[in-house]
Amino acid sequence: MQADKNGIIQSVKTVISQALRVDESQISLESSLIKDLGAESIDFLDIVFRLEKTFKIKIPKGELFPEKLLTDPAFVKDGRVTGAGIAELKARIPNSRWEEFSKNPLVANLGDVFTVGMIVNYLCEKLEAVKR
Amino acid sequence: MKGKIALVTGGSRGIGAAIVKRLAEEGASVYFTYCSSREEAERLAGSFAHSAGRVFCLPCDVRRPGEVQKVVEEVTEREKRLDVLVNNAGIVRDGLFLTMSDEDWQEVLDTNLGGVYRFCKAAARQMVLQRAGRIINISSIVGELGGLGQANYAASKGAVNAFTKSLAAELASRNVTVNAVSPGMVNTRMSEAVRSAYGDKIKEKIPLGTFAEPSDVAAVAAFLASEDARYITGQVITVDGGLGLLGRR
Numbered sequence: 178m179q180a181d182k183n184g185i186i187q188s189v190k191t192v193i194s195q196a197l198r199v200d201e202s203q204i205s206l207e208s209s210l211i212k213d214l215g216a217e218s219i220d221f222l223d224i225v226f227r228l229e230k231t232f233k234i235k236i237p238k239g240e241l242f243p244e245k246l247l248t249d250p251a252f253v254k255d256g257r258v259t260g261a262g263i264a265e266l267k268a269r270i271p272n273s274r275w276e277e278f279s280k281n282p283l284v285a286n287l288g289d290v291f292t293v294g295m296i297v298n299y300l301c302e303k304l305e306a307v308k309r
Numbered sequence: 310m311k312g313k314i315a316l317v318t319g320g321s322r323g324i325g326a327a328i329v330k331r332l333a334e335e336g337a338s339v340y341f342t343y344c345s346s347r348e349e350a351e352r353l354a355g356s357f358a359h360s361a362g363r364v365f366c367l368p369c370d371v372r373r374p375g376e377v378q379k380v381v382e383e384v385t386e387r388e389k390r391l392d393v394l395v396n397n398a399g400i401v402r403d404g405l406f407l408t409m410s411d412e413d414w415q416e417v418l419d420t421n422l423g424g425v426y427r428f429c430k431a432a433a434r435q436m437v438l439q440r441a442g443r444i445i446n447i448s449s450i451v452g453e454l455g456g457l458g459q460a461n462y463a464a465s466k467g468a469v470n471a472f473t474k475s476l477a478a479e480l481a482s483r484n485v486t487v488n489a490v491s492p493g494m495v496n497t498r499m500s501e502a503v504r505s506a507y508g509d510k511i512k513e514k515i516p517l518g519t520f521a522e523p524s525d526v527a528a529v530a531a532f533l534a535s536e537d538a539r540y541i542t543g544q545v546i547t548v549d550g551g552l553g554l555l556g557r558r
Contacts, residue, residue: 219482223438226437226438
């Protein structure tokens with residue numbers, strides 16, 4: 178499993194390096210896609226396309242990066258993610274830094290949550306589910 | 310264009326066929342789609358046996374998402390890339406608005422606008438991945454000026470222009486350019502009815518005094534597909550002999 182995870186981490190780093198045009202040496206599991214690596218909205222799509230191709234999987238819209246959720250008034254109010262929004266995000270992306278984010282749930286801070294490690298965790302679970 | 314892979318929708322006749330010819334002459338491998346006449350399409354593809362680039366035809370109704378996806382997948386699986394997409398497939402169902410049927414409205418929008426949407430959606434993914442691409446949408450001056458009896462056609466082409474600009478903004482960071490070519494009156498089978506009914510009247514309004522040939526439009530499309538146009542995106546290039554200048558008066 179660890180060997181598999183190492184392989185996934187390496188492939189994710191390669192994908193992110195290609196999509197964001199950053200050197201792989203700058204990418205760590207803790208890197209925030211937006212704050213540290215400069216990702217913009219189309220970059221998230223680019224990453225999803227490349228992950229699908231690399232891992233030969235389908236990633237349903239909004240499953241990895243729940244962008245639609247952030248325009249839903251039930252989940253976002255006055256630039257802050259509501260309690261219901263945080264609960265929804267936790268359910269969709271269980272392995273992320275939600276405790277930290279909940280202290281000051283500004284939409285602008287969501288970039289901190291979208292990390293390389295989050296993608297790796299998502300893929301580990303997804304690929305495990307595919308195997309099953 | 311040598312070594313480039315191009316896909317032209319509605320390429321078996323008229324402007325589409327001229328674009329296929331031009332790109333193939335410049336050395337591209339060209340795949341084109343046809344909707345109705347397989348025989349005509351295969352004859353056209355066969356006529357390029359001695360041109361610089363290879364030419365292939367594929368059946369596709371641009372209104373059907375599954376068929377569009379299949380065409381793009383076939384090209385990208387065979388060639389491993391797609392450099393140029395020309396959205397040319399289009400129809401007219403002219404008629405005065407008050408008597409226009411819902412079917413004529415829907416069919417024109419679904420083909421002329423829906424077809425562009427579907428092919429862009431299918432092809433843009435590959436272009437984003439390869440970080441390069443040229444999308445060229447064939448519009449019409451009617452999309453800007455409007456036209457009597459062409460509410461459906463004008464709406465579809467005006468929408469294509471707006472779509473072109475929006476998509477250009479979204480894909481620019483991936484080195485994918487999106488432009489439109491907007492012809493005026495062109496000598497094609499599609500415009501035959503209008504030309505024979507109002508030909509002389511229309512010619513009087515064209516400062517250059519003649520109708521365009523399909524090759525005039527193809528030349529602009531080929532330029533937009535070329536490396537020379539690498540810094541042009543989100544533009545609607547009018548090829549109308551100046552018709553639009555007087556049309557605004």
